[in-house]
Amino acid sequence: MSVGIAILGSTGSIGRSTLRVLERQSDRFHTVALTAFESADELEVQARETGARLVGLVSRSGNSRASGFAQRQKWLHGRECLVEAATHPDVGIVVNAIVGAAGLEATIAALSEGKRVALANKESLVMAGDVVMRAAKDGGGELVPIDSEHSGVLQCLAGQTSNSLSRLILTASGGPFRNWPLEKVKNATVDQALAHPTWKMGPKITIDSATLANKALEVIEAHFLFGLSYDDIQVVVHPQSIVHAFTEFVDGSILSQLGFPDMELPILYALTYPERIDDSGVRRFDPVAAGDLTFEPLRRDAFPTFSHGVRAGRMGGTATAVFNAANEVAVHRFLNGKITFGKISEVIDVTLSSHEVRPADSIESVLEADRWARVEAERSCS
Numbered sequence: 001m002s003v004g005i006a007i008l009g010s011t012g013s014i015g016r017s018t019l020r021v022l023e024r025q026s027d028r029f030h031t032v033a034l035t036a037f038e039s040a041d042e043l044e045v046q047a048r049e050t051g052a053r054l055v056g057l058v059s060r061s062g063n064s065r066a067s068g069f070a071q072r073q074k075w076l077h078g079r080e081c082l083v084e085a086a087t088h089p090d091v092g093i094v095v096n097a098i099v100g101a102a103g104l105e106a107t108i109a110a111l112s113e114g115k116r117v118a119l120a121n122k123e124s125l126v127m128a129g130d131v132v133m134r135a136a137k138d139g140g141g142e143l144v145p146i147d148s149e150h151s152g153v154l155q156c157l158a159g160q161t162s163n164s165l166s167r168l169i170l171t172a173s174g175g176p177f178r179n180w181p182l183e184k185v186k187n188a189t190v191d192q193a194l195a196h197p198t199w200k201m202g203p204k205i206t207i208d209s210a211t212l213a214n215k216a217l218e219v220i221e222a223h224f225l226f227g228l229s230y231d232d233i234q235v236v237v238h239p240q241s242i243v244h245a246f247t248e249f250v251d252g253s254i255l256s257q258l259g260f261p262d263m264e265l266p267i268l269y270a271l272t273y274p275e276r277i278d279d280s281g282v283r284r285f286d287p288v289a290a291g292d293l294t295f296e297p298l299r300r301d302a303f304p305t306f307s308h309g310v311r312a313g314r315m316g317g318t319a320t321a322v323f324n325a326a327n328e329v330a331v332h333r334f335l336n337g338k339i340t341f342g343k344i345s346e347v348i349d350v351t352l353s354s355h356e357v358r359p360a361d362s363i364e365s366v367l368e369a370d371r372w373a374r375v376e377a378e379r380s381c382s
């Protein structure tokens, strides 16, 4: 039977890749709901092409398509559309491809309703890992990562007994400033930071990849998904982005999933997990074309944001929500030319250092920490 899909953030990089995967797999899946922040024109085209019945535009300033061009389509405006799409009765899988904290509510709502959430929006798990995992357990939902590193780990865990996982080594491309001297990194421009060497992604995660905040977010994501302590989650720089992670088992054996950097494969796997299905659209691997695979340590001095993120993970409770919020504020300010690249890590450090950690055991406590951190981070930006 064909499974109904909601794509939250369908106009973004992951959203568009998901639509390409679904187009090839139209006998297994059909698109029920689409949402975007403000790209009304693109959303309208997507809605027409997929036949989605529920279409949501978060920003109320966009053109009103409320009348719809087809009678059977329902257009919603405002952020409520996210939960409505995520909990639609005809939806079996929610692809959460929203960027940032805005994705949290929909992740929790979908899991509470027993849906599968194919999660690209790592920020929801970083902010509220315990709440999200509990929502899945209590609601009967299922969280399947789209992030390539975590998808790689999940694929290596297939068929293993529980408790056999002992350690993860996540790979990081190192971003555009991997070899830059420390002082030069601090003054990198927006254009330089947006020029990622291996992945084409939305602007926020591209900056996160340049500061390596993204890798810290992924360490925290792995902690919640796979239940490992922070001592057992390490990171190595691998500029070619071919090996997505090393998954170590208790006997010392290592398994890895490999592939060219292309998000369509982890998206497909998150939809079909634990099954694998044929997809001729995914670029096939060629070891000779991949060339030399190299590994080097992460330069913590040049990328202090990474250490602040892992520190937040170890602090636990509301600290990860604070790290995430301060990072979002600082990245936004950097992209608007208001602060330097080097200031991003300073803003995060100051905000995290002045935070009094509380248990992150409810959505309210997480959102309260998020709000507090945004105010503090804005203050230290100016």
Ligand code: NAD
Residues within 6 Å of the ligand: 008, 009, 010, 011, 012, 013, 014, 015, 035, 036, 037, 038, 039, 058, 096, 097, 098, 099, 100, 102, 120, 121, 122, 123, 146, 147, 148, 199, 200, 201, 202, 203, 204, 205, 263
């Ligand atoms: P993007 O900026 O290209 O797209 C973001 C999408 O979210 C857009 O459709 C936008 O309309 C929507 N959106 C933005 N703000 C919103 C808000 N306030 N409310 C509702 N919707 C909003 O981002 P992306 O690169 O596709 O990344 C999306 C998520 O996937 C991020 O969490 C990112 O970390 C994660 N991710 C991305 C990649 C990648 O290759 N792009 C890889 C791994 C993980």
Ligand code: MG
Residues within 6 Å of the ligand: 147, 148, 149, 218
């Ligand atoms: Mg990743």
